[in-house]
């Protein structure tokens with residue numbers, strides 16, 4: 524059987540690199556990174572720049588009520604559900620040039636390549652940039668809005684609701700209509716996101732591509748250890764009820780036990796606060812936030828129960844009590860076997876090495892996966908650096924990732 528000609532199709536690497544270099548100028552920092560905080564001036568400039576590229580490529584420009592921006596290449600069948608691909612243009616403060624940008628720019632490049640090749644695919648293709656993925660105001664705001672998962676009323680994480688609503692109005696979004704960004708899941712066939720790994724596994728193993736099998740779920744607890752304030756000199760060392768001691772022992776034990784008992788899980792403790800917080804007073808209260816992540820929902824629930832049990836055991840050992848409050852919980856998201864198969868097929872066709880990986884970071888694909896078949900393609904991060912100006916991915920890998928994205932889209936659009 525003759526090989527279809529589209530098997531030889533490749534993205535235009537030079538054009539993609541030119542876009543990448545241009546975009547990296549917007550919000551560039553002297554340390555070589557980028558700061559494009561969601562809804563800041565630089566984020567809006569990046570969005571305007573992306574809109575110009577869309578129009579220049581003769582794609583249909585689409586903005587929605589939560590600040591997502593898309594370029595659409597119409598398919599031959601208006602009734603066929605669309606294939607979406609993309610990521611985000613916003614960054615963390617002093618972030619890197621690759622996180623998010625690579626996924627948006629490669630999505631655009633794939634559409635241009637397909638258009639130039641004169642391939643008339645049945646479904647429409649949409650290259651999308653989601654707003655505030657990084658959660659400067661509201662984590663995964665754009666993808667949650669598009670998938671109809673925003674709370675009513677809004678619950679931004681780091682700011683008051685009124686302040687967030689005012690901000691949205693300042694950037695031209697009407698907070699009363701943001702729920703209209705919700706799409707009909709029946710109109711979307713699939714979503715694929717290309718992203719840097721932000722970890723060490725691919726780089727260390729010398730692999731080209733990570734095929735994401737699931738995005739981990741996570742839950743966060745606020746734990747408070749309660750003891751008794753006392754004179755730091757006159758109260759006997761064995762009689763004191765030192766809240767910080769209980770918290771400190773919990774922190775070291777939780778790390779050791781999670782490493783032993785849950786090798787595919789991770790734990791982190793942060794935001795430690797001590798009261799009264801004086802060197803000459805035995806701490807009466809020590810609070811901290813502890814977060815666990817795991818790809819399996821059942822194991823995550825088990826880890827949750829484990830950390831609470833451990834906190835109570837550590838408290839009891841030092842004559843303390845402990846109170847707990849769940850601060851956040853986000854369900855994990857398995858990726859679609861169909862999309863994973865299309866990514867694997869594309870890697871094999873292109874001759875790129877690949878391995879299955881979990882994503883330990885949240886991504887827009889996590890939200891998209893709730894309403895449509897979704898998948899993610901990871902490319903190596905040199906040294907695992909991310910959310911940092913040192914973030915770096917070899918261009919060879921960006922190019923390979925973009926080509927895998929291209930062939931995955933083709934396969935999903937009925938060109939196997």
Ligand SMILES: [Zn+2]
Pocket residue numbers: 611622623656718
């Ligand atoms: Zn990202």
